[in-house]
Amino acid sequence: MKGKILIVDDAAFMRMMLKDTLKKNGYEDIIEGADGEIAVQTYKAEKPDLVIMDITMPNKNGLDALKEIKAYDSNAKIVMCSAMGQESMVVEAIRSGAKDFIVKPFKADRVLKTVEGIIG
Template identity: 65%
Template sequence: MSKKVLIVDDAAFMRMMIKDILAKNGYEVIGEAENGIEAVEKFDELKPDLVTMDITMPEKDGIAAVKEIKSKDPNAKIIMCSAMGQQAMVIDAIQAGAKDFIVKPFQPERVLEAVSKAIE
């Protein structure tokens, strides 16, 4: 059975890139969200096996969304996505409960490695 993934990023292009990498490798993308508020709503609604979460987004950032999701579901598996140079934010994200992080621009091998590690 394919693992279900929710992709959260305010940039449609980035969502499309991750979706493409995951779909080609047997993962099922069951939803997308553009900000942290949508991310929490979709997580509750769709119950994905994994969430890829951008850090910098409007309305509610990825770190706040991770904290909210983890408070509802301590077993939630979340991988953060960040642009280069956001190391401090990545540390915050891991402390908030993220399993791993991937850096933009996405390298397909790294995305798949992080996803399979988080899900297994």
């Protein structure tokens, strides 16, 4: 078992692509959420080893969810995803405690390198 990962993105297609990449590389325990509100609730209930979360989502965006999760658990490991051109949001995410960020559209090797660097 390589650790529990929570994937949060409002686009089901992006969640599926991330999940497929991770599963092909031995990460089996994967939970999904569609927005920041679900991310916070799921984090508290499931205590995943890593969260991979989109920044732009309905109900609660990824930055707000990141801050709420970090307030709840300062040791939470969170990687943000964002499309090109959102540099200011990425900087805010890192300042707010994100471990790293992945630019969309992401490359499988970049995702794996990031995940392995954080949870092995």
